[in-house]
Amino acid sequence: MLARRATPPASPKTPMKSLLFALLLLVASCPALHAYPGDPRPIHDPSTIIWCNNEYWLFATGRGIDSWHSGNLLSWRPGPPVFTDFPSWITQIDPTQHGNFWAPDIVFTNGQYRLYYAVSKWASNSSAIALATNPTLDPFDPGSHWTDSGIVIRTTGGDDFNAIDPSILIDTDSRIWMAFGSFWSGIKLVELNPATGLRKSGAPVYPLAHAKEIEAPCIISHQGSYFLFVNWGLCCRGIYSTYNIRVGRATRVTGPYLDKNGIDMRSGGGTLFLGNEGPRIGPGQAGIFRDGANDWLSYHYYDANRNGAPALGIRRLAWDPTGWPLPGPIAPVSFR
Numbered sequence: 001m002l003a004r005r006a007t008p009p010a011s012p013k014t015p016m017k018s019l020l021f022a023l024l025l026l027v028a029s030c031p032a033l034h035a036y037p038g039d040p041r042p043i044h045d046p047s048t049i050i051w052c053n054n055e056y057w058l059f060a061t062g063r064g065i066d067s068w069h070s071g072n073l074l075s076w077r078p079g080p081p082v083f084t085d086f087p088s089w090i091t092q093i094d095p096t097q098h099g100n101f102w103a104p105d106i107v108f109t110n111g112q113y114r115l116y117y118a119v120s121k122w123a124s125n126s127s128a129i130a131l132a133t134n135p136t137l138d139p140f141d142p143g144s145h146w147t148d149s150g151i152v153i154r155t156t157g158g159d160d161f162n163a164i165d166p167s168i169l170i171d172t173d174s175r176i177w178m179a180f181g182s183f184w185s186g187i188k189l190v191e192l193n194p195a196t197g198l199r200k201s202g203a204p205v206y207p208l209a210h211a212k213e214i215e216a217p218c219i220i221s222h223q224g225s226y227f228l229f230v231n232w233g234l235c236c237r238g239i240y241s242t243y244n245i246r247v248g249r250a251t252r253v254t255g256p257y258l259d260k261n262g263i264d265m266r267s268g269g270g271t272l273f274l275g276n277e278g279p280r281i282g283p284g285q286a287g288i289f290r291d292g293a294n295d296w297l298s299y300h301y302y303d304a305n306r307n308g309a310p311a312l313g314i315r316r317l318a319w320d321p322t323g324w325p326l327p328g329p330i331a332p333v334s335f336r
Contacts, residue, residue, distance in 0.1 A: 043068065043312040044236075045103040045216075046298050048167075048287035052113070052137035058287075058298065058312075059104040065117055069137075073296065073314055075334050080139050082115060082132060087148045093128050094121035103216065103285060107168045109176065113137055114197045116152065116178065118164035125162040125184055128154040131197050152178065152198050153190060160185040161205070167218045167287075168192075169253065177253055179208060179217040179228070186210030186266070187217045187230055189254060206254045209265035213242075218286045219253065220295075226250045227325060228257040228265060229273060229286040238308020241282030245299070246270030247325060260324065274327050279304035280313065288317060297327060 045061040046068075056073055060066040064081030086099040097119060104117040112133045120127035131149040138144060155163040162182045169177045176194050181187040187209040191200045208217065209230050216231040227249055233242035248257030248265040256264050263269030274283045281302040289296045295317035303311045316328035 042310045044300050044310045045285045046287060046300055046312055047104045047106050047115075048218075049073070049289035049296060049298050049314075050106050050108060050113070050137070051291070052108075053141070055138075056289075057106075057137045059106055059115060059117075061100075061102045061104075063098075063100050065101045065104055065115070067137075068312075074331055075336060076312065077336055082117075082146050087130070087150070089150065090119050093119045093126055093154070097121070103165045105166050105168050105287070107170060107176075109170055110194060110197075111135065114168070115146075116166035116168060118166065120162075120164050124157065125155045125159060126157060127163045128152075129163050129166045129178070129180055133197065149197060152192070153180070161188055165216045165285075167216075169219045169221070171253060172221060177219065179219045181208075181217060182215035183213065186214055187228070189219075207266055208255050208257060209248070209270065211265075211268050211270065216285045218288060220288045221253075222295075222319070222325075223323060224251075225323060226253050226257070228255075229288075230265070230270060231284045231286075232270065233282070233284075235282060235284055237282075238302050239281050239304045240308075241284075241302050243282035243284040244275040245273045245283055245286050247273040249324070271324070273325065274299070277330075280311075280330070281308070283313060 043060045047059040049056050049058045056070045058068050064083040067079035068076045069079050070076045090097045102118040104115055106115045112135055115132045118129050128151045130151050132146045134146045136144050153163045161184045164182050165180050167179045176192040178192055179189050189206040189208050191203040193200045211232055213233050214230055218229040220227050229247050231243050232246050233244055235241050235243045248259045250257040259269040259271040281304055283299050283301045285300055287298045297315050297317045299313045300310050301313050302308045312333050314331045314333055318326040318328045320326050
């Protein structure tokens with residue numbers, strides 16, 4: 001997602017040797033700025049899929065936050081952007097910000113859809129994760145209206161982590177957690193207030209995972225264990241992207257998360273879950289949607305058959321005999 005291109009001073013997030021090169025790369029490769037033939041809109045950083053009024057919905061990086069909907073998980077149509085008038089506070093994060101928001105995630109709780117998204121200044125950790133709410137996702141419902149609830153968590157140059165890439169877990173005990181982070185000191189976790197959706201007062205920030213190039217967390221619970229999915233590598237380079245999805249397992253939501261070899265993800269552990277598959281390059285931004293007895297994985301990848309255009313991947317999530325997740329066959333997704 002666009003936000004994760006930020007670069008910590010001591011550990012460059014991208015191999016850019018100058019600001020000019022960074023800007024050229026941004027224009028050339030970022031999905032929110034580049035149109036691809038054959039796509040109504042490219043899908044990058046898809047949210048977790050969610051159900052509303054007999055349709056599946058997902059949201060993605062874009063100006064005002066892109067939306068898509070489907071009746072069957074396979075054929076997707078573009079919906080309206082979440083924002084047409086942008087919250088005024090975004091210029092506190094970046095005075096040049098024009099409403100290009102990144103890597104949303106969504107849950108339904110307390111009678112409302114809660115959409116979390118990132119606002120960030122390029123090549124910095126001047127960032128914020130914010131919340132918008134709506135009683136429905138159906139844009140034709142008279143009650144449909146997105147309400148800005150403001151900033152959930154914010155980082156500045158004085159912090160050693162980056163407040164982007166939110167992922168929300170409603171735990172079995174109804175506590176709500178947000179995993180987030182990109183590069184710097186890695187992936188973090190913070191508890192949210194169930195009533196407001198904002199950060200719980202006094203809630204600490206827990207470290208979950210660290211690697212040289214890491215971002216885009218997703219946490220799920222399954223049969224008494226917690227699983228943390230993260231991205232390693234670099235995105236937004238089309239067929240040259242090095243993204244891959246890693247996973248670890250824990251007995252508590254706060255960790256520690258260990259890979260299959262018992263290595264703590266805070267110390268560089270992470271078992272490969274999904275990498276390149278033929279023309280599908282650089283999978284990333286995992287989301288897990290539970291539909292009855294089935295778990296579905298959503299993510300983006302770069303399609304080598306279409307010059308590296310970002311594409312939506314959806315597939316069943318399977319489980320091996322030892323309780324570790326496996327990616328099932330990819331579904332034939334289409335757009336109209």
